Amino acid sequence: MNYFFGYSGNGFKAQLNVPKFQNRSTPRSDIGLWSIEINGGLWKINPEDVKQDSYFFYINSDKINNHKVFILATKKEISNFNKKELKSINSYTSTLPAFRSNFKLIHTKGGFSSYQSEYPSNMVGKKGSIISNIKSLLDPNASKNFILLRNIYILPKKTLFYSYLIDYKSKKILCKYKLQTNKTNFIPIDKKHILPNVFLFTDGYLGIPIYVSQNNQHLSMEHTHPPHSYILSNNVFKKVSEFKKEFYEIIHS
Amino acid sequence: MKSYIHRIATSHLGVKLRNFFGLRSVPISFSHLQQNSSVSDGFIWRIDKNFKTKFNFTDLLPLFSKNINNSISIEFYDNLHRPIKKIQLKKLANLSQEIIIDKKFLGVEGYGSFYIYHNSTTLLEESITFSNRCYVGYSYKNNLYSNVHGNTYVKSKGISNDKFEGNMIQSSWFKKYNYTLQNSFKGFDKTELIFVNPHSFKIKIKLNDKNFNLSPYEVKIIDFKEKFAKIRGKSYFLRPIVFNYLKDSIDVYHT
Incomplete structure (x- = not known):
């Protein structure tokens, strides 16, 4: 099951087009759009009334904040919703290729960029860390650069955790940011840190890092992959944990 | 016995046979690659x-x-x-x-x-x-x-x-696969879909009701004017890059 999310703030807003159809099949008329938010220490699920046609739910910026996530489900499936832990309630969005919504980021003074976005449920129950090279997707010549880091965690809590900009060659921490679970976090990046050996590293929680550059009225937005997706051989977890260990040693030294 | 069957089913020959007949197809396989x-x-x-x-x-x-x-x-x-x-x-x-x-x-x-x-x-x-x-x-x-x-x-x-x-991306001899891009292309001045043939052989695809051929590893840019894009062909994983144009801006994304 996949979750969908957006962002709002710092002069930006988002729109989501959530398909009603799987990418190898036709739309389902009984599928509904639901939003999930933390309320009083529990997960609360609500039906979302948005513009729709036979193929898509069109979620406008007024329905999007940095905490809310969206899912697709039938009314019957919602009866299995767990208020204490975020768990899969169906497999409708578990497809290959991945089931994705279009996440369009719009600047209020003009400019837009989008990518096909999803937050897989198999990331929701896990703690860990992410490593992502920042120079690959940020542009030191742009007027503004930032990272949107989305975390969705199984428990209905807004827990603080830290992310770092780390120079891998010099083994130095350049910046430290305070982030929150179950939120689309905004991480501003100074152009002096957009250097070839600098990585974003999160300590304790996973997430999807989305890199945004802005120049004049033009935007670029794209996400990075976790290191384990690079390795196709069986020793993937060993290799990635060796790599992550180096970063843990830097932040705990 | 179960693990023996699994090993055969995920071997290079097993993957080829499954995809040949379109039964429990494997979309991407690295089983035929050398180590390293x-x-x-x-x-x-x-x-x-x-x-x-x-x-x-x-x-x-x-x-x-x-x-x-x-x-x-x-x-x-x-x-x-x-x-x-x-x-x-x-x-x-x-x-x-x-x-x-x-x-x-x-x-x-x-x-x-x-x-x-x-x-x-x-x-x-x-x-x-x-x-x-x-x-x-x-x-x-x-x-x-x-x-x-x-x-x-x-x-x-x-x-x-x-x-x-x-040929990591797999294909079938008989079965045709549908893939509908999960976004609408309405509201742009122009849209291009760019395909790379991931196979070492020629493939045929149908994009909505139009037929296209792609020679081995060919890149093809297709001007696209419809709201939805449905791709049909024997290649299991043929996903284009989208270029959307609006005034002097472009929005490029993978599908």
Whole structure:
């Protein structure tokens, strides 16, 4: 099951087009759009009334904040919703290729960029860390650069955790940011840190890092992959944990 | 007994048979690759009076191996997969690298594909097969680059030898697969869908009600004017890059 999310703030807003159809099949008329938010220490699920046609739910910026996530489900499936832990309630969005919504980021003074976005449920129950090279997707010549880091965690809590900009060659921490679970976090990046050996590293929680550059009225937005997706051989977890260990040693030294 | 059946079903022959008959198909398989392979996506370059391309990649091998005799080779082809240029990068000082692909660099205009491979002159201390997904930026009318990551495994090369392999994306002999892009293309001045044939053989595809042929590894740009794109063909994983145009802006993303 996949979750969908957006962002709002710092002069930006988002729109989501959530398909009603799987990418190898036709739309389902009984599928509904639901939003999930933390309320009083529990997960609360609500039906979302948005513009729709036979193929898509069109979620406008007024329905999007940095905490809310969206899912697709039938009314019957919602009866299995767990208020204490975020768990899969169906497999409708578990497809290959991945089931994705279009996440369009719009600047209020003009400019837009989008990518096909999803937050897989198999990331929701896990703690860990992410490593992502920042120079690959940020542009030191742009007027503004930032990272949107989305975390969705199984428990209905807004827990603080830290992310770092780390120079891998010099083994130095350049910046430290305070982030929150179950939120689309905004991480501003100074152009002096957009250097070839600098990585974003999160300590304790996973997430999807989305890199945004802005120049004049033009935007670029794209996400990075976790290191384990690079390795196709069986020793993937060993290799990635060796790599992550180096970063843990830097932040705990 | 169960594990024996699983081993047969996931072997190169097992995958071929499953996909031949379209039964419990396997969309992507690396089972036929040699150990120690560097797998590349089919990246797309485009250069003309309005476009230039930027390639950002990480020197991955030093992150996963202690070997120091590493290099990176990048091979450029035109849209019909005729070779244009090959470069080899050695002793890179930084992990993240960037190449601007313009007429000065490539010597030609147009569009085509390129592939990145990681090499080592010495045997690795532990075998590894990996793919560098990388990021390609497209600048339209000299504006900000719109970035997209690699999206389709196409070719592979031995890390310590020059044996090339392909066809990680699987196909069927009989069954045709549907794939509908999960976005609407309404509201833009223009949309282009760019395909790379991930196979070493010619394929036929149907995009909505129009038929197209793609020769081995061919790159094809298709002007698209409809709201939805449904792709039908025997290739299991044929996913285009989308270029949406609105005034002087472009929005590029993988599907």
